[in-house]
Amino acid sequence: MLSSRSRKANELVCALDFSQSIGRDASAYVLGQLVELSLGSELTAISFDPVQGLLAVATEQGGLHIFGKPPVHLSWDLGRPLKIKHLAFRPGAGFLACVDQKDTLHVFDLGRIENNKPYRDSSLSLRAQITCVEASPNHPHLLLGGKDGTVDVFDIDRGVLVPTSRIPNCWVQQEEILRRSGVPDAPSRRHIPVCTDVKTHPLDLNLVLIAYDGGVSLYNLAQKNVERNWEFVIPPGAVGGGNDTEDTIFSERRPPVTCLAWRPDGLMFAAGHEDGCISFACVSDDNPITIRTIERDAVNKTTEEDLFAWNAKSPEARRQTACREPIFRLAWSSFEQETMLSRATASFSGAAAAAMSSSEIPDLPTPDSPYTKGETMLTILGGLLPKDPPGIHTLAFPPYVAPPNAASASSNISYAVREALKASIEPTFHHIYPTDTPPEDFILLPRSSPHFSLSHDPSAMIITTGQDRHLPVLAAPHASRGIEAWSFPPAQGHPRPRQLRLPAQLSWNGPGTCVSARLLNVQTLAYRRMLHQFDMRDEDSDRIPLKGGKAFPRLRPSRTGMRNHVPLDNQPRIVVSSHVDLVVRFFDVSSSLLQADRNDAPSSYASTSSTPAAATAELKPLLTREYPRPLAHLDFDIKDVLLDPSASGLEASRILKERPWELEIIKCDFAVHTCELAVALLNYGDLRDLSTIEHDRADAEAELDETISDALNDMNVNSVEANPSAAPPRRASKVDPTPSRLRKGSVASASFAAPSRDPSDCFIDLSVVLARRPDRDSFRAVGAFLLPPPNSLNAPFCVELADTGFLAASSGNILLIADLRGPEVLLYDDPTTLSYGKKGKSKTKPDASPVTSLKWTVSAVGDDHDRQPRLIVTQASGTTRIFEMANVAGGWLASEGPVTFQHDSVKNAIATFVLDPLGNELLADPLRLQQAMNQQFAPSHENGGFSSLWVVVTPMVISAYFNINGPRTAQYEGDMASAFKSAAVVLKDGCPVLIATTRLRTIVAFSLPSLTQITRMSFDAAIHTDVGTISIAADGDLLQFIDPLHIRLHTIADIGRPSCPPSLELWDPTIPVPSLTNALVGAASNLTSYLFGYQKKVYSGSDMDAILGGPNRKPAPIRRRATAATPFTTPQSSTPSRPATTTKPRLSSTQNELTTTQSLLASTTEALERRGEYMSALQERLGTMANDAAKFAADTKKIAQQEAAKGTIKSGFTSLFNR
Template identity: 95%
Template sequence: MLSSRSRKANELVSSLDFSQSIGRDASAYVLGQLVELGLGSELTAISFGLLTRRKLGVAPPDTDPVQGLLAVATEQGGLHIFGKPPVHLSWDLGRPLKIKHLAFRPGAGFLACVDQKDTLHVFDLGRIENNKPYRDSSLSLRAQITCVEASPNHPHLLLGGKDGTVDVFDIDRGVLVPTSRIPNCWVQQEEILRRSGVPDAPPRRHIPVCTDVKTHPLDLNLVLIAYDGGVSLYNLAQKSIERNWEFVIPPGAVGGGNDTEDTIFTERRPPVTCLAWRPNGLMFAAGHEDGCISFVCVSDDNPITIRTIERDAVNKTTEEDLFAWNAKSPEGRRQTACREPIFRLAWSSFEQETMLSRATASLSGAAAAAMSSSEIPDLPTPDPPYTKGETMLTILGGLLPKDPPGIHTLAFPPYVAPPNAASASSNIPYAVREALKASIEPTFHHIYPTDTPPEDFILLPRSSPHFSLSHDPSAMIITTGQDRRLPVLAAPHASRGIEAWSFPPAQGHPRPRQLRLPAQLCWNGPGTCVSARLLNVQTLAYRRMLHQFDMRDEDSDRIPLKGGKAFPRLRPSRTGMRNHVPLDNQPRIVVSSHVDLVVRFFDVSSSLLQADRNDAPSSYASTSSTPAASTAELKPLLTREYPRPLAHLDLDIKDVLLDPSASGLEASRILKERPWELEIIKCDFAVHTCELAVALSTGEIILARLGYGDLRDLSTIEHDRADAEAELDETISDALNDMNVNSVEANPSAAPPRRASTVNPTPSRLRKGSVASASFATPSRDPSDCFIDLSVVLARRPDRDGFRAVGAFLLPPPNSLKAPFCIELADIGFFAASSGNILLIADLRGPEVLLYDDPTILSYGKKGKSKTKPDTSTVTSLKWTVSAVGDDHDRQPRLIVTQASGTTRIFEMANVAGGWVVSEGPVTFQHDSVKNAIATFVLDPLGNELLADPLRLQQAMNQQFAPSHKNGGFSSLWVVVTPMVISAYFNINGPRTAQYEDDTASAFESAAVVLKDGCPVLIATTRLRTVVAFSLPSLTQITRMSFEAAIHTDVGTLSIAPDGDLLQFIDPLHIRLHTIADIGRPSCPPSLELWDPTIPVPSLTNALVGAASNLSSYLFGYQKKVYTGSDMDAILGGPNRKPAPVRRRATAATPLTTPQSSAPSRPAPTKPRLSSSQNEFTTTQSLLASTTEALERRGEYMSALQERLGTMANDAAKFAADTKKMAQQEAAKGTIKSGFTSLFNR
């Protein structure tokens, strides 16, 4: 039997319908994925040039400097293309296979990749279908591919195999060219060694492995092939070997230092690992397995010199090296160096101005102004006028175990040719050798430091695709290995990091400028995400977060990718797009925490995918006579990245913990001693006050607040800071003397003064039953001991807007990672946190801890011992609200605390004389349906959620709420979500008005109140990868939606925004943004154009070709022909090369009509009105044009089909003729055999 109160409450609530018919329409709910954050797998290849680190089987990205694109591949067969900030396209091979190699055909719009099954795939970036490039060709290769070389001068790809051969693949035709295959050039050389009786000659079963292939930078006919035994120079036109080189370390020479006392006095031939041509083609560098680098002239049989990074001429025997093995002292005795191999080399040249002056300019001007004084070293004086021929060699590997990890660069002076000198042998003259040796003596040495050993690097040229993509680079991308100092996650994650730096380095600068990568590349390695939340932000707070954030500052620190175009388009909706729904303009941000203890902010607002007329480039404003051209000119361009990283808001917890003021924190000690044990477990953000709370695994909670940057000079800021601190100390000292507090005067350091805003309430000034009384029991732990002031922590960039540390709250650490640990920020300046069964409440205006409750020691009741046993169950949910409770109709800020046992406590905050205090005793009640609550919500009689925001606090302070007696005493409805039950209660602690019990085996894991077209509904997610919508307040199920992806059995952690978008965090590799709202929003990815056919491919100038011809004449003694790209295309294509297929590349994108901007713009020219006949004529023209285009396309398809059928017919006829001929031969053989048999039988 229901009591009269319960019956009255049920009748009152049942008559309400918050969701209405719009929210209860099941057909309006469609769960769709908007975008996936990150790469989705471990990074394996990256391409702006062709790089491969063979030790780990990992290839770097590849780039097309002509189009300005960057390609990245992953371990699960994923491919990503990056260009301008809004340009990003991702797709996969269709099979989860690791991609080993990437290569662009620069300027042509083709991307080639080789997977771990040695299958070659070529994608046409000029044809994008279903949000992925068209697969132009695919071929299973016969050998295991170890290296790939692409040339911008011809469409042929050189594929080095483990069997020592080099295959040639024609990208335009999509076939291998067997007539151009390069045989194993080192087999004959090994046979010579065996016949010569060399002791360490390889056996006959040994197959030389091709480790690298490099085309001559000026003479395309010459190809340098590296084998594990040496290097061969191959002539493609003559199909012959020009020269072979062996790299012998003589007995006694130190070499790379990896030899023992037994092997140091023998001849050693370190295997070759990589190659790099000098840009003028005069000489090349070869990296070795023992960490040495050999420098060789192409017309000499012997190396010019062999060196390591720190020492030259390691192929020469010295007295020190000979006698170091027998040194008396252990310190002076030589030990095995254990030097790592040389994994990659890149030899760069530069344009008119010198590389050092360019590097100095990159650190000056706006870039230097944006850096703090502590980060800007003294700039060197400008270099003398331009000196031609300066080069720089970038080295990966060759380090000793004691060396710091990083990428090393050696700067070389220009080569000065000596006067003509004769040589008695076939080698170069002595004067030329000395001049070449002088040109490879480093003028300075620089290191790009990395936190972990680098795995590969790639240079980003400004525009030239020649010289192995190393000419005039402006940036360098480095991939790094796993950082052992970071926590090891149990979930799948990407451990390899990636970072970018400016290039070249300036002499005298210890650290070059670090560049920002695209947002999708920031979720790997140290940026591995451990948690993420999706939040709706008010417009005022959103503008505050973007204060001083300029697009120019954003793009200035980004890697120089200028390729592609992005156009907005509407997202297709399964329920049909309703025209009356406006475009989505709700600001949204993602707050994510990462393993490197950094909290990062990303803007995922739909406005980033919209463009107005002001975003269109000036070239679009030109007039055209054709309607098609006019339509193309009016297409708006996207200019902003999505998701957009808000780097100026990033909060690095390490900077806070390493500050001296935080030395008392346990997290600070662990960070210095065992950093892999420290991680972020919770993060909360107040969207109105822009306050951030970060909970660490030690139980400490760092509080930070968004502050504006100070644009004054940094020295002035520090001077003002010191003056302010001195003035504050003097003010506090005077205040203490005026107060005449004996306890404070006796020991000022032991009892810090309380803030002036904190008032100790007295019984005469308290409101009965709502605020604390003098008889309230003091907790066993002093609340002031639970807070440490961190406001003096220096910001890394005080000139920029960003989060500044305020303080740290101290709580016991959770028992395990899955133990309940809750934090809740209110937008009215309150904070609550719980660890297990311990509760902390704080006022952030101080900040000041108002309550520290440990139920194992303290119980609520009268003075003395409590007769009731306190509830020691863990706290599972915290919720701030401004509402009335039960019969208390006063709206006050309240904290609702639910525990695992079903006990609920409601703490009231009261303002007394300008300070806030906690109520004397909380309102306590218990329900079995509240056990293990995961989320709670408080709704008003209209269905609006009663959040603790500034507006409701102001209304509460002014008592501006409607009286509850007009609603029959109905002031609020409390909705509680537990793993199996959802319940609603009248006035929070009143009778239950509705309940939903899930009859399936799934359990609820998260919930939120969402506004569906302005009507509130309850959205809950289950463990079985479903999303359920409930009407309010009846809690009737509206619909149940399932996630489409069936790869993951767990739905992960979901963060639901009030507008219906939700962020799904399955693991660090799979973070997806979904929506259930059918609103007008742009699609992601937008409409993309990756290949621009109007951009020409820069060619080698006639001066360079002439220089190569003169160089060959000087070196070889005769005028040698220098082959061009067209010549090589004819030579490599072979005599029976079939014609190239007809490719129709779509470059037009459907424009998205966007609302006009409110900003004033130029008035559009008035156009004369068209009559109805003119309109009909235009329509007829468009129909005829589309019909003609369709007929042309049909003709192309029929021609291609006819060509294929003709080829099949020819092949069939040839097969029949061959079969007939073979049958005739077999019959003739049988006849002859039978004749001889009968003859012998006689």
């Protein structure tokens, strides 16, 4: 039976309806996934198209990602979770080829996007295990090297293999020669040479260089024969790569070849070996020019020092096995040479470049003058010793100067040519791109040229690295491989190139692996404050040079149809994420990023242009910003604080220097009004350090509105946020980092309850830590608050940061309350120690259960109608304590005796909320604090004593209590199977509702204050059984953190939202593929004439297309590729974006019909004429093919007759001589 007080409370609350009919409309809730923030699995392959400016990334679970301009990003998968081993573009043609671990080749057409993924143009299961892939921009054929030593040719245009063009294993015959010659350690006949790399000649497309584990072969595609073989032999006594022992050093060694790289002039090539050596050879000589390692030349020559080093008396001087790693990849780069023509072209294009839109991504600076005079650069992955620092090495070579014409007695090059070639590969300087972990792969990003093995004139380099041993190893699935980008080439004299920024999805791997993330709504003023000094041009200049694709905004399709009223979604949202490298990063995920700028978006998308491409070019409703948008200027690195001498008193500072893999960020909280950040560090059970960081900027007060500025002034004397210059003096920690640093004149310690630990011992001042970039917006450290380790590993750890400058943290059952405006510790509560009073030691044992939830609010409690900042602390046992913050003599005090009560329905609370009589959440923000201090609230007696409603969510029960500690007014009981995991009060079209997530991967909406279920939504079916950790924003968006590989952004209002990905156009048919100039082809012809002694034909791309295509090549299929993206229609703007023009008088309906008929007839006639031209061209081509086929048959018949005649004559002479 209810008491009169409970009955009155229920009558007051039951008469209210916060959610109203709008919030209780179940059809208004539609759960949909907006974007995937991570790659989903480990990165395995990278490819780049310099013509279109697109970057492709493949993952271990069959995922594919395309990156272009900042708003261009498209993700899809193969349909099966198979690792993708190889990835290659056909440059400029819009085709992407990949080979999975089952050796199935997939080709995707980027010019045809269906259902938010490129159309699968062809798919083929290959007969052999693929070891390497080579694509050419000059013809549509893909070379696929196999483990059986053969090289298959795949026709991308036709989607078939060309069996007549298959290259056989060219090294089988060479191994047979070695066996017959009696060479020691010759491979057995069971050994099958493996093809390790394939590279096409940079100028003569007819020549293909094939690397085998025993050597290198130069294959002629037109004549289908091997022109030359190279064996790279290390003679007895030569040091080689240094991996040999005393037993093998005095024998011949043939280190297996691992990779190849052509010099851009096609005269020489470099071959990497398994022992860490690099061989340089000329295409016109059987012997290598030289063999070297990264640090030493001519390692194929025996020296006296190397021989006697094996017999040295002292162990220090005796030579040991070097354990040098293999050469994994080589890239030989050239650069644009400045000529009179290039200077004239640059001056002519200057006006056009100046007229370029500001939204275009600026290119990286052109290389310095030392690289524009014929120099080349060799980039090397591997070949390092265990003692060497990890990184990518580059060797700069001088230009090649050909000697005077010198005749040679043999088929090889002359001595003068050999010396000139040797001089051209003597390094002028050496540079290293340092990495924290050993690099695993790299790729160069050329500016525009797809030729020369994608190594000509690169402007950037992307490096993938291995697992960092200095970072903590996560138990959840994560991507351990890192990825980073650098500017290229390195400038001589500068020790470190400029590091470039990658797209957001690529930065969440390796050191950037995310361990936690929160989604927050930000007020407009705070959002502008966070974007202060954020220059779009600086953001684009630091990004890797990706210029491909176009993105157009479009509305997201809804599964329930469009409603009559779709509210505008302009609420700014940010993601605050913590990563394993101890960096807290910020990302902007506002819907405005997926909408066209007002200056660019037209008033109407209706156009009178004849083609969609022309209409799109005229209107240009393009997206210009990345989604999610990294706010790199706000990133905060905890390591910069811990490595400062002021933080030497922290245990985490010592651990970072000795055992950095034991540090991890476990919690972070961000105050959206005051822009303050709290970060909690965990060092695996030794100590928990809580570092609180405060945003500091001198002009912060000018950007706050009048209300918030007054609240900050009333909140505390001399607010550091409002006026940093007037902040209270702090003692600088120079030598002795004493943790007792409270502000002057504080009265908090005078009336502080005697705890088991002095509050001054819980704080270390970090205000003297220097900012890494004082010229940029960022966070600066205020102080570190220390908490002891919990009683158990499963004890909860809570952090709650209020927008009024208060911080609360708990570790197990220990509670700490701090004032950040001092900063100082207001309360340190340890319930395991018995309290002391006036009558001596108390006999009652305090509640030692762990704290499960913390909540700051500005509200009254029960019969206490004073609105003050209060902290609601709930414990696992159901005990609730409410601490009041009081402002006395300019300082803040924590109440010595908190309001304490207990409810069974509050046990193990996961979230609590305090609502006012209108349904608004009573948050601890500056506005409510100012109203509380000025007593601007309405008296509670006008509402019958009703001042607040406390909503508590536990895993099993949701309850509502009158005036926080009053009677219960509503309750919802669940079951253990669908236990709640998180909850938040969400404004649904302005009406508050309660959103809770369950362990069964469902989301439940409840009305307020009755707590009746409105609807239940389920996540899409997936392989993940756990819903993960969900952060719910105030507008209904959710951030689902399943593991570091699966971080997704959802919304419960999937109606009328901008679509992600937007409407994309990845392939631009108007961009031509740069061709090799006639000067280069002529130079190649002259070089071959000079070296071979006769004029040799240089084949072009069309010639190779005909040769590799074969005689029975079928016609290419007709592909319906999109030429332009269709933008969505937006509401007509009230303010025209362009000056109004005079409209022509409207025509009558008859004239309109006549005009339409004439236009249709004209377009039909034009299409028929074009069809006739196509048919004529096709007939002419078929006739030419028929003539060529007849000529080929006649030539074949003639050759066969000649060979038969030769055989007859030979047999006759043989029989005659045998007599």
